[in-house]
Every structure is written in C-alpha cells, then in structure tokens.
Amino acid sequence: MSNTIIMGAVAYDPKVVTIWDGFKAWFKERGLNFDYILYENYERQVESHFKGHYDVAWNSPLAWLQVKAIAEKLGRKAEAIAMRDTDCDLTSVIVVRADSEIQSVEDLRGTSIGVGAGDSPQATLIPLVHLAEAGLSPEEDLRVRRFDVLVGKHGDHIGGERDAAQALMQNEVDAACMIDGNHLLFGREGTLPSGATRIIAQTGTYDHCNFTILDDAPKPAVAQFRELLLSMSYDDPAVRPLLDLEGLKVWKEGRTDHYALLERAVARFKTIDGFVEDVASRCS
Amino acid sequence: MLLILGDLGLNEGAHLLLKRALAGVAVGDVVLVEGSAPELAVHLRGWCRAQGHEFVDEGGRLQVRRGSAQSGRWRGAERAGEATKVVEQANPTWGLAGRSATVEAGAPSFDFPLRVRDEVWAEEAARLYAQAAAAQWDPATAIPWDAPIEHPDEVEDAVVQVMTYLVENETAALIIPARFTAQIHPHFREVMQLLAIQVADEARHIEVFTRRALLRRPRLGLSTAGAQTSLKTLVDEPDFALSSFLLSVLGEGTFLSLLWFLHEFAPDPITSEVARMAAQDEARHVAFGLAHLTHHIQADPTLKERLAMAVHRRHDALAHSAGLNEEVFDALLLLAAGSWQPDDLRRGWQRIQKLESDMDEGRRKRLQRLGFASGDAAQLSSLHTRNFM
Numbered sequence: 001m002s003n004t005i006i007m008g009a010v011a012y013d014p015k016v017v018t019i020w021d022g023f024k025a026w027f028k029e030r031g032l033n034f035d036y037i038l039y040e041n042y043e044r045q046v047e048s049h050f051k052g053h054y055d056v057a058w059n060s061p062l063a064w065l066q067v068k069a070i071a072e073k074l075g076r077k078a079e080a081i082a083m084r085d086t087d088c089d090l091t092s093v094i095v096v097r098a099d100s101e102i103q104s105v106e107d108l109r110g111t112s113i114g115v116g117a118g119d120s121p122q123a124t125l126i127p128l129v130h131l132a133e134a135g136l137s138p139e140e141d142l143r144v145r146r147f148d149v150l151v152g153k154h155g156d157h158i159g160g161e162r163d164a165a166q167a168l169m170q171n172e173v174d175a176a177c178m179i180d181g182n183h184l185l186f187g188r189e190g191t192l193p194s195g196a197t198r199i200i201a202q203t204g205t206y207d208h209c210n211f212t213i214l215d216d217a218p219k220p221a222v223a224q225f226r227e228l229l230l231s232m233s234y235d236d237p238a239v240r241p242l243l244d245l246e247g248l249k250v251w252k253e254g255r256t257d258h259y260a261l262l263e264r265a266v267a268r269f270k271t272i273d274g275f276v277e278d279v280a281s282r283c284s
Numbered sequence: 285m286l287l288i289l290g291d292l293g294l295n296e297g298a299h300l301l302l303k304r305a306l307a308g309v310a311v312g313d314v315v316l317v318e319g320s321a322p323e324l325a326v327h328l329r330g331w332c333r334a335q336g337h338e339f340v341d342e343g344g345r346l347q348v349r350r351g352s353a354q355s356g357r358w359r360g361a362e363r364a365g366e367a368t369k370v371v372e373q374a375n376p377t378w379g380l381a382g383r384s385a386t387v388e389a390g391a392p393s394f395d396f397p398l399r400v401r402d403e404v405w406a407e408e409a410a411r412l413y414a415q416a417a418a419a420q421w422d423p424a425t426a427i428p429w430d431a432p433i434e435h436p437d438e439v440e441d442a443v444v445q446v447m448t449y450l451v452e453n454e455t456a457a458l459i460i461p462a463r464f465t466a467q468i469h470p471h472f473r474e475v476m477q478l479l480a481i482q483v484a485d486e487a488r489h490i491e492v493f494t495r496r497a498l499l500r501r502p503r504l505g506l507s508t509a510g511a512q513t514s515l516k517t518l519v520d521e522p523d524f525a526l527s528s529f530l531l532s533v534l535g536e537g538t539f540l541s542l543l544w545f546l547h548e549f550a551p552d553p554i555t556s557e558v559a560r561m562a563a564q565d566e567a568r569h570v571a572f573g574l575a576h577l578t579h580h581i582q583a584d585p586t587l588k589e590r591l592a593m594a595v596h597r598r599h600d601a602l603a604h605s606a607g608l609n610e611e612v613f614d615a616l617l618l619l620a621a622g623s624w625q626p627d628d629l630r631r632g633w634q635r636i637q638k639l640e641s642d643m644d645e646g647r648r649k650r651l652q653r654l655g656f657a658s659g660d661a662a663q664l665s666s667l668h669t670r671n672f673m
C-alpha cells in the first residue's frame with residue numbers, strides 16, 4: 001500500500017493551488033499520495049498542526065518559531081525536514097533616498113521608517129531587531145509605519161515591502177526595509193529607480209520557510225516525502241516549472257540554526273507569546 | 285576567474301557581465317567579483333540566490349560559485365526543425381517557436397490540428413506570400429472614389445445589389461482562411477503567413493465593395509437565404525483540403541471570372557476598379573489552393589476521390605436551395621446592359637451567357653490541373669453551386 005501524506009499551507013496567492021496540484025501529480029506518479037489543506041493564515045495552520053489535522057506544514061519562519069515554542073510547552077518535538085535553496089542565508093536591508101541626510105543607523109533617530117506587515121520577518125521583525133540591537137527602540141526612538149498587506153501571511157506576499165518602498169520614494173517615510181534581492185527587483189521594475197536610494201544597513205543572515213513536522217508524523221510517509229523532495233532536479237523538465245513557480249532550484253535538508261535573529265526579534269517584541277500560550281493551553 | 289566590474293552595479297546591467305563570466309567556468313567553479321558599486325555585495329547575494337549560484341563574502345572578497353541550474357535548464361532541449369526546410373510532421377511541443385529555434389524541454393504542447401506537411405504545404409507558399417506582401421494596396425488611394433457616376437438610378441440599384449452579394453461572399457472568404465490560420469502548426473510558417481495575408485485581402489475587398497455600394501445609397505441591398513445557405517456549406521466544412529478545394533479552387537476561381545466581368549462591363553470607373561483590384565488578389569488565392577492541393581494529391585492520390593465526393597455532397601445539400609438569387613442575376617444583367625434599351629438588354633444577356641461559360645471553362649481547366657480527366661472535370665464543374673462561390 002502506498003503512503004499518504006497531508007500538507008498544510010497558507011494560501012497567500014492563488015498560484016499556490018497550481019503549485020501544490022503540480023506537486024501532487026508528480027508525487028502521485030512516484031507512489032506517494034499527497035494531499036493538502038490550505039489555510040487563510042499561519043496561526044490557524046499552526047494550531048491545526050497541533051490538533052493533528054495534517055502531517056507536514058509548509059511554514060514561514062515565524063510559524064516555525066511558533067510551532068517550536070508551542071511544542072516546547074507541550075513537551076513535544078518539532079523538526080524542519082526540508083527547505084528551499086532560496087530560503088537560506090537571506091539578509092534584509094534598510095534603504096533611504098540617495099539625497100537623504102541619513103548616513104547611518106544612528107541618523108535614523110527621530111525619523112520614520114516604513115516596514116512590511118507586522119508579522120513579516122524579513123520586512124519588519126528582523127530589520128527592527130537590527131535597529132533595536134543598535135540602540136534604536138522602535139516607536140520610542142523612531143516612528144514605525146507598517147504597510148500591512150495580508151496580515152496573518154507572515155509577509156509571504158511581497159506587497160508590503162513594495163508599498164513601503166513606494167512610500168519612501170514619495171517622501172512619506174524616511175527609510176524602508178526589504179529583502180536584499182527585492183532591492184534589486186524593485187530597481188528593475190522601477191519602484192526604486194537605480195541610483196535613487198542608498199542602503200544604510202544590512203542585517204545578519206537568516207533562513208526563511210521550511211517543511212515542519214511534529215513527533216507524531218507518520219514516519220514512512222514523511223521519509224518518502226522528504227526523499228522525493230530532495231530528489232527533485234532542476235534538470236527534469238517535468239519538475240522545473242514547479243520549482244520555478246515555487247521559486248527554488250533545489251530542495252535542501254532542513255536546518256534550524258539560522259533562525260536566531262528572528263528568535264531575538266520575537267523575544268524582544270513579544271510577537272508570539274500570547275498566541276503560543278493560547279494554543280498550548282487549547283492543545284494540552 | 286576574476287571579473288572586474290568597476291563601478292557598474294547589478295542594478296545597472298552588470299548581471300550581463302556576470303552571466304558571461306559564469307558561462308566561462310565549469311559548474312562548481314568560482315568567479316571572483318571586484319567592483320566599487322555601493323550595493324554590489326547586497327545585490328550579488330540576492331541575485332545569486334535567485335539564479336541558483338552560491339554567494340560567498342569572505343570579508344569583502346566577493347565570490348560566486350556557479351550552480352547547475354542554467355545548464356540544467358537546456359538539457360533535453362529540442363531543435364524545432366531547420367530554418368529552411370519543413371519536416372513531415374511538426375512536433376506539438378515546438379509550439380509557437382520559429383523553425384530552428386531551440387525549445388526547452390517541458391514546454392507546453394499546442395493543439396494545432398494541421399501539423400502534417402502534405403496536408404498544408406506547397407513549395408510556392410513563400411513566393412506567393414512575398415508577392416502578396418508586395419501587392420498590398422490602400423483602398424483609400426487605389427480606387428478613384430471621386431470619379432463620376434452618371435448612369436440611371438436603376439443601374440445604380442443594380443450595382444448596389446451586386447456589391448451586397450459580393451460583400452457576403454468576401455466575408456465567407458475571410459472567415460474560412462482565418463479559422464485555418466489558427467489550426468496550422470506554425471512550423472509551416474509560410475502557409476500561415478499566406479493565409480493571414482489572404483484574410484487581409486478579403487478585409488479590403490469587404491471594405492471597397494461596401495464603400496462602393498454606399499456611395500449613392502444609404503444602405504445595402506438584398507441578402508437571400510439561398511446565397512447564404514450556399515456559403516454556409518463552405519463555412520461549415522471542417523476539412524482543410526476539402527474547404528480550400530471548394531472555396532479557393534472552385535469558388536474563388538469562379539469569382540475571378542465574375543470580377544473581371546464586372547471590371548469590363550461596370551457602368552462606372554469606381555465599380556470597374558474595385559473589381560479589378562479584388563480580382564488581382566483572388567488570383568493568388570486560387571493559385572495557392574491549386575498549389576497545395578496538387579502537393580497533397582501527389583502525396584495521397586485518394587484525396588482526389590474525396591474532393592469529387594465533396595462536390596457531389598455540396599450539390600446534394602444545395603439541391604433544394606434557390607441557387608443564385610434572381611435579384612443578383614437580374615442586377616448583373618442590367619449592369620451588363622447599362623440601360624433598359626432592348627438591344628442593350630440582349631447584349632447584356634449574351635455577356636452573361638459568355639460569363640457563365642467562362643466560369644465553367646475556368647473550373648474545368650483547374651480541375652484538370654489537379655489531375656481530373658476532362659470528362660470528370662466537366663461533370664464536377666457542372667455540379668458547382670449556382671451561387672458562383
């Protein structure tokens with residue numbers, strides 16, 4: 001009998017149906033029954049994981065920390081089994097207008113900064129903890145303006161970063177935060193014309209999404225799922241469009257030692273504490 | 285390998301130099317990047333991640349280790365035939381790619397029903413296309429729209445009736461190749477182009493015939509059920525070979541005689557000229573129909589039998605329809621006569637007799653060119669629709 005595995009994922013964009021349907025067909029041809037449940041937001045997805053509604057979660061980095069924290073409270077174990085190559089070693093940058101007087105992080109004192117959704121690791125939490133650790137407390141030492149596109153999606157949608165970048169060019173904020181690669185992308189699409197901005201700070205590196213399992217996941221199915229993921233080759237024309245859509249070249253083994261920056265952010269800003277308590281109490 | 289970018293940034297085109305440098309090293313090898321653009325390290329990190337290369341920043345020494353994705357992308361790619369030669373069967377996954385392009389594996393398959401060479405191809409297609417492209421004319425300037433119209437009112441009514449009839453025939457002649465254009469595999473580019481320009485020809489014909497009709501009258505004349513029934517059998521024919529046989533060889537062939545007749549006997553220079561310009565285009569449409577059916581019959585001699593059957597079938601389908609409507613026939617007669625004088629009417633009548641025998645002769649000649657024996661050609665010609673098209 002063939003294995004069955006159910007995945008939970010957040011529907012941050014209509015294309016996720018195309019993506020996971022494509023994966024489903026590919027897994028099916030290789031003897032793995034793959035099914036998926038789409039959630040409107042990561043919090044619902046995380047809680048459902050602990051309620052046993054599915055086997056493996058496609059988690060944002062923040063959702064990963066939520067799962068990890070809840071699991072610790074419940075005496076359970078969470079594991080990251082795979083991730084995209086493109087989710088490794090990201091950095092975020094803080095950008096000002098080229099003609100701005102702001103030259104350094106310290107100069108941001110008393111100014112305003114545009115960030116992404118409140119729950120976006122890359123466009124909000126990590127840049128803000130970078131500033132906090134440099135001695136600038138958000139809200140106390142500088143004004144934070146959130147561009148809340150799709151809260152609950154943990155910044156999966158690029159819209160918040162783009163809105164912040166546009167606000168920067170329209171003089172509505174003095175600085176904006178974004179992923180390193182998006183600074184290049186916004187230059188190409190004209191949101192940030194080349195030469196119009198200057199990068200004043202770059203955060204340390206951090207990892208992004210991963211496939212998360214809990215300790216009660218069905219072992220043979222998970223093993224097969226993971227093996228198949230890692231075997232996907234960009235050379236294979238049947239797989240390549242799926243990888244292109246999902247934005248990776250190759251699946252890597254999961255690693256969890258690159259979430260420290262985000263962990264410091266959520267600890268400092270108490271981003272997930274209430275949620276973790278709630279779910280832990282409901283699921284214990 | 286060392287790549288020196290100077291102050292050129294990745295947001296200013298430096299990625300091109302980077303790609304070229306990476307193409308020059310093996311997968312797994314490193315390109316050392318030097319440059320003074322202020323955002324180089326940030327952008328390089330983002331770019332490498334997106335492109336599947338490894339980025340290493342060793343205390344400011346920026347290195348890119350070539351990943352395997354780009355070379356993987358073109359593994360298993362297929363050449364879409366050769367630039368100057370067509371294949372017997374075009375591959376659906378070549379899709380919209382031009383002949384001889386390299387097509388990535390995994391490209392979608394397109395459903396072009398006409399992808400067998402012998403069903404569509406004619407060596408003459410390229411030459412006819414070039415001829416057609418060179419012969420495109422501007423309806424605004426090619427026709428002497430301001431020339432005088434001095435004939436009696438009733439003759440003008442006859443012109444309008446004939447134009448009305450021509451417009452619906454030209455519309456059928458536009459729709460049919462337009463539909464097949466989208467069914468032909470783009471590998472047979474010259475045929476696709478030729479049909480497309482044929483459609484443009486018909487668009488002009490519709491325009492000039494309509495404009496001629498409305499010069500002195502506020503609306504077109506009569507459109508009969510019989511004429512439209514005849515044209516509908518053409519529009520409904522799904523087979524490319526049968527359709528171009530009925531439309532191009534027999535229909536447009538017959539129309540050629542009609543248009544030259546109108547050119548010769550039109551009561552005014554405008555009507556004469558719109559007919560002449562259309563006739564020149566029609567000659568190419570007939571030529572292509574003959575050319576690709578000749579090719580097709582050579583490859584598949586049984587096609588001839590199917591063509592003959594199609595004529596019989598259409599004849600049977602139209603047996604109970606009225607054929608060429610009286611209004612059109614009478615209008616042609618009056619137009620050819622030019623007046624109500626009995627002698628003129630007799631001469632007009634004789635001219636129409638001559639027109640019908642010219643049409644029949646033309647059809648028989650073309651059928652014989654396709655390889656029909658003269659007896660068969662005569663019989664098939666006699667079964668052709670009385671509606672001309």
Ligand SMILES: [Fe+2]
Nearest residue numbers: 454457486489
């Ligand atoms: Fe025409």
Ligand SMILES: [Fe+2]
Nearest residue numbers: 457536566569
């Ligand atoms: Fe035509």
